[in-house]
Amino acid sequence: MEDADLRLDGNAAAGMFGEIFALELTSARARCASCGTIAELGAEPMYVHAPGIVVRCRNCDDVMIVAVHGGGRYWLGFTGTSWIEAREPL
Amino acid sequence: MARAAVLGRLTWHLANVVELVDETPRVRSIALDVPDWAGHRAGQHVDVRLTAEDGYQAQRSYSIASAPEQPHLVLTVERLDDGEVSPYLVDELQPGDKLELRGPVGGYFVWTVEVGGPVLLVAGGSGVVPLMAMVRHRVGLGDGTPFRLLFSSRSLDEVIYRDELDRLAADDGIEVVHTLTRSQPDGWTGYARRIDEQMLREVSWPAAEQPRVYICGPTRLVESVASTLVALGHDPDRVKTERFGPTGG
Numbered sequence A: 001m002e003d004a005d006l007r008l009d010g011n012a013a014a015g016m017f018g019e020i021f022a023l024e025l026t027s028a029r030a031r032c033a034s035c036g037t038i039a040e041l042g043a044e045p046m047y048v049h050a051p052g053i054v055v056r057c058r059n060c061d062d063v064m065i066v067a068v069h070g071g072g073r074y075w076l077g078f079t080g081t082s083w084i085e086a087r088e089p090l
Numbered sequence B: 001m002a003r004a005a006v007l008g009r010l011t012w013h014l015a016n017v018v019e020l021v022d023e024t025p026r027v028r029s030i031a032l033d034v035p036d037w038a039g040h041r042a043g044q045h046v047d048v049r050l051t052a053e054d055g056y057q058a059q060r061s062y063s064i065a066s067a068p069e070q071p072h073l074v075l076t077v078e079r080l081d082d083g084e085v086s087p088y089l090v091d092e093l094q095p096g097d098k099l100e101l102r103g104p105v106g107g108y109f110v111w112t113v114e115v116g117g118p119v120l121l122v123a124g125g126s127g128v129v130p131l132m133a134m135v136r137h138r139v140g141l142g143d144g145t146p147f148r149l150l151f152s153s154r155s156l157d158e159v160i161y162r163d164e165l166d167r168l169a170a171d172d173g174i175e176v177v178h179t180l181t182r183s184q185p186d187g188w189t190g191y192a193r194r195i196d197e198q199m200l201r202e203v204s205w206p207a208a209e210q211p212r213v214y215i216c217g218p219t220r221l222v223e224s225v226a227s228t229l230v231a232l233g234h235d236p237d238r239v240k241t242e243r244f245g246p247t248g249g
Helices: A010-020 B002-006 B086-092 B125-141 B162-171 B197-203 B219-231
Strands: A007-009 A029-032 A038-040 A045-047 A053-056 A063-070 A073-077 A081-085 B012-024 B027-033 B045-051 B057-063 B073-078 B098-105 B119-124 B147-153 B175-180 B212-217 B239-243
Touching: A007 A010, A007 B219, A007 B239, A010 A045, A010 A053, A010 A063, A010 A073, A010 B057, A010 B098, A010 B239, A029 A063, B027 B086, B027 B098, B045 B073, B057 B073, B057 B125, B073 B086, B073 B125, B119 B125, B119 B219, B125 B147, B125 B212, B147 B197, B162 B175, B197 B219, B212 B219, B219 B239
Parallel strands: B119 B147, B119 B212, B147 B175, B212 B239
Antiparallel strands: A007 A045, A029 A038, A029 A081, A045 A053, A053 A063, A063 A073, B012 B027, B012 B098, B027 B073, B045 B057, B045 B098
């Protein structure tokens, strides 16, 4: 199986994001810290075959978000994201 | 701030299985009654969790097939023979059983009337499920937004929601274009190949009309269709995708 087969959309992280954040993040816009591209997180390519999930930039493919859940904890890394703009809950 | 404070955490609900409908030999729709369900938008999904007697848990995401205004929450699930969850849902589940789920989740791959149209939907196999929620929502509202569905299936027997789509095409102005990639019945005059650039040129509104595009199915189909549409001039921000990956489980 190739990497391309395992690529999903950031949209697939909605469940895990929903466990952690009060704001809906897949429809939130985020800026890639590497190249500056701004897109909804749901539109970014995402990989789930790592121990957690890895969200990458759809333009430059740099890692934007890493999230791992296990052993009663979450590990969250946002180094590759400059900012996130989310709407208030409906 | 008060609004954020009342937003509940994503919690598990115990749903009651009300009705099961076989859509194709491998695909079944599960109608659920979910107490305290807060409602959903067309295109969202839920997480389903199964727990074995020894406590082992398996969890998968399934798209919601029903429109928000329909009385039951409906999931449509394809059996993947090596899956952990889908064989149980398709073959074992009975009316009256309970199912643990949480949601709705996802706010990105969603169509509401405010989004507008025209709307081009492109589905591969069971990728039609969240798109069907959008179609049902448009019809349920009596809304006139132009909707066109390009639907790739392997054979006529594997076309999910075939009768309902025929009806919606005849009565409600939903344009439905099928392509059958593996086998076609005698006398078939429709498309008989994988979705390609020529087909998209023929079926889609031109980029200048700025259709809203939703593509759902296996990763390779989704990426091929999305990149072709962008190459044809469609704005990537109007082309929304939901990849299923190689399998769903």
